[in-house]
Amino acid sequence: MDWWSDNSWVGWLGLAAALGVVEMFSLDLIFMMLAVGALTGAVAGAFDLPLALQLLAASAASLATLTLLRPRLITRLHGGPELTLGHDRLLGTQGQVTMRISATDVGRVRLAGEEWTAAPYDTMTTIEPGETVEVLQIRGATAYVHPVPRLEA
Structure with a gap:
C-alpha cells in the first residue's frame, strides 16, 4: 500500500492548518470555512474513503459553510448596539x-x-x-x- 493513500487525512489536516493560518491574516472568514471543508476531508480520509469522495465531502462542507454559516457570522460580528458619541x-x-x-x-x-x-x-x-x-x-x-x-x- 502507498503511504499517501493510507494517510491522506494527514494531508487534509495540514491543509486545514495552513488555511487557518491564512485566515488569521485575512479575517474574512472565507479561509476558515475552507478549513472546515479540509477537516471534513480529513475525517473522510481517516475512514479510508476514496479520494474522489474525500474531495466531494470537503467541497460540500466548504460550500455549505460559505453559503449558510458565513453570512450569519458576518452579520453577527458586524452588528451591535449603535454608539452615540x-x-x-x-x-x-x-x-x-x-x-x-x-x-x-x-x-x-x-x-x-x-x-x-x-x-x-x-x-x-x-x-x-x-x-x-x-x-x-x-x-x-x-x-x-x-x-x-x-x-x-
Missing part, C-alpha cells in the same frame, strides 16, 4: 436646574455630572432651580430642556 448622548436624559431658565435668561443645568448652559425648549416656559428637566435638543453648547411633570401626592 458627543453631546447626542445627552438627548433624552434628565438633569437638575441650577440657575433659573427662561426665554430671556439663559440658565444652567447639571447633566451627567456636568454643568451646561440651558434654555427652555418652549419659549413660554420658566424653569426654577431644583426642578428636574429633560434634554430635548442640543444646539452648540446650549441644552434646550423641558420640565419633567411631577405627580403630586
